[in-house]
Amino acid sequence: xxxxxxxxxxxxxxxxxxxxxxxxxxxxxxxxxxxxxxxxxxxxxxxxxxxxxxxxxxxxxxxxxxxxxxxxxxxxxxxxxxxxxxxxxxxxxxxxxxxxxxx
Amino acid sequence: xxxxxxxxxxxxxxxxxxxxxxxxxxxxxxxxxxxxxxxxxxxxxxxxxxxxxxxxxxxxxxxxxxxxxxxxxxxxxxxxxxxxxxxxxxxxxxxxxxxxxxxxxxxxxxxxxxxxxxxxxxxxxxxxxxxxxxxxxxxxxxxxxxxxxxxxxxxxxxxxxxxxxxxxxxxxxxxxxxxxxxxxxxxxxxxxxxxxxxxxxxxxxxxxxxxxxxxxxxxxxxxxxxxx
Numbered sequence: 417x418x419x420x421x422x423x424x425x426x427x428x429x430x431x432x433x434x435x436x437x438x439x440x441x442x443x444x445x446x447x448x449x450x451x452x453x454x455x456x457x458x459x460x461x462x463x464x465x466x467x468x469x470x471x472x473x474x475x476x477x478x479x480x481x482x483x484x485x486x487x488x489x490x491x492x493x494x495x496x497x498x499x500x501x502x503x504x505x506x507x508x509x510x511x512x513x514x515x516x517x518x519x
Numbered sequence: 520x521x522x523x524x525x526x527x528x529x530x531x532x533x534x535x536x537x538x539x540x541x542x543x544x545x546x547x548x549x550x551x552x553x554x555x556x557x558x559x560x561x562x563x564x565x566x567x568x569x570x571x572x573x574x575x576x577x578x579x580x581x582x583x584x585x586x587x588x589x590x591x592x593x594x595x596x597x598x599x600x601x602x603x604x605x606x607x608x609x610x611x612x613x614x615x616x617x618x619x620x621x622x623x624x625x626x627x628x629x630x631x632x633x634x635x636x637x638x639x640x641x642x643x644x645x646x647x648x649x650x651x652x653x654x655x656x657x658x659x660x661x662x663x664x665x666x667x668x669x670x671x672x673x674x675x676x677x678x679x680x681x682x683x684x685x686x687x688x689x690x691x692x693x694x695x696x697x698x699x700x701x702x703x704x705x706x707x708x709x710x711x712x713x714x715x716x717x718x719x720x721x722x723x724x725x726x727x728x729x730x731x732x733x734x735x736x737x738x739x740x741x742x743x744x745x746x747x
Contacts (some may be wrong), residue, residue, distance in 0.1 A: 418561060421588040423580060426568035426594040432599045434625035434635035435604050436606025437613055446606070452740045456604045457634055458705040460691040460734035462713035463601075464573075464630070467720055468689030475720070484686055491610050501536035504694035505687055509539075510688055 487512030520642075523651045530655020533635035533733060534696070535734025539629070540687035541660060542667045544572050546678055547685065551576055555583040559672050566668040570661065571629065574598040575668075590724075597724040601732060605633040612640045624650060627657025629664075634695045688702050704742045711735045 445453075468482050470477060478484065491508030498504070521529070545566075552562030557579060565575045574595045581591040605628055613621060636653040643649065679686055699705040715731035722730060 418557075418582065419542065419564075421582070421591055422561065422565055422568055422578075423575070425574075425592045426565075426570075427569055428592065429569050429599045429602075429667075430626060431575065431598070432602040433606060433624060433628045436603050436630065437610050437625045438618060438621035440598050440607075440610070442610045442614055448743070450611075451733040451743055453604075453608050455705065455708050455733075455736060455739035456608045457637065458699055458715040459712050459739060460601050460604060460698060460732045461564070461630075462709045462735075463716040465689040465692045465696075465712035466716045467727070468686070468692075469590070470717055471720060477717075484689075486727040487686060488689065488693065490638055491693050491701070492599040492697055493692050494654070496700055499698060501543075501691075501694040503692045504697065505536070505539045507683075509687060512683065516681075516683070 483512050483515035486515055521646055521648070523552070523648045526648055526651035527655035529639065530632075530652040530657075531634060533652070534631050534659050535638060536654040536664055537631040537635075537660075537691050539693035541572075541663050543678055543684035543687055545667025546671035546674075547676065548572055548576050549668035550674075550676035550691055551671075551677060552579050552671055555579050557583070563669060566665055569595065569599075570664065571595070571599050572664070573728075594724045597726050601630075601661065601728045602628060604732060604736075605630075605637075608637055609633065609640075609653070612644075616619045618648060620650075622627050624653060627654070631656050631691065631695070632656035632660050634692075638672075643719050646686050694707065704739070704746070707742055708735045708739045710715070711738045 428503050465488075472478050487508040490511040491504050494507035495501075495504030528578075532578060549562060552565070552575075560705050562579070565578070569575055569578070578595050581594060582588075605627070606626070609628065613624065616624065624655040632653065636656045639652050640649055696705075696709060712731045712735035715734045716727045717722060719730045721727075
């Protein structure tokens with residue numbers, strides 16, 4: 417039973433990936449829709465970023481002095497100026513660790 | 520013109536830094552499945568059949584919490600519906616591929632691969648074998664996802680939980696969007712999405728993950744209209 421559930425979930429997931437690439441003719445999308453699509457990364461990823469910072473494992477909001485907020489600010493600054501993905505991730509993690517382990 | 524191999528390696532190199540978040544997340548995902556008492560083979564098979572980190576964890580948590588199969592499936596579908604947006608963006612660059620190739624390449628479209636390959640596509644529209652960049656990024660993510668979930672299944676959560684490595688996930692996506700902080704229109708769209716995701720966080724089936732992008736894209740359409 418669980419196997420069947422996984423397979424159905426997998427097929428649905430595959431369709432979310434494949435539908436727009438293989439089944440929908442791009443000409444069906446109007447010019448204004450295509451222009452809006454340029455914003456997809458900016459419109460999607462904050463929905464992963466914000467809850468990842470501001471909501472804890474129990475589904476409640478964190479305090480405003482939570483180390484994750486500090487880590488995120490450091491990562492944004494380092495990322496913006498270094499343009500380097502590794503530096504962004506590691507600076508955020510290390511500044512978060514410094515607060516939770518050393519302070 | 521870049522060769523297929525060059526494009527593939529560029530795709531690999533573009534997502535390689537994201538392994539700092541993909542690997543710990545994969546380990547956590549595999550370990551959670553075992554902790555919740557699922558058959559290891561089943562937990563691993565999800566990495567191949569579903570191949571979507573967050574949705575795999577939610578799926579197992581729902582089932583172990585006694586939710587019905589229908590609820591678990593619906594949640595996976597809702598969480599992964601964001602791929603429809605990625606596909607709509609990528610279709611511009613994959614248009615010329617044969618139907619079979621489109622079917623195959625779709626399987627490896629995931630968040631970080633989409634993000635990095637799309638950045639490359641925007642700057643290199645004229646390359647003939649553009650899709651090899653997406654294959655390079657997607658295959659890399661696929662292999663590391665398989666290996667890291669497998670490691671989590673076999674070794675358990677050997678990464679200490681105190682390290683809070685889940686925090687690497689938002690950081691990876693900050694690294695992806697941070698260069699667009701220069702552009703006011705993008706910042707407006709990002710803040711709209713982020714605030715909406717907090718506002719709708721408790722909406723059923725984790726639907727905040729698709730509700731907030733839709734709201735943000737409406738705002739993007741408004742911004743575009745105002746710019747004209």
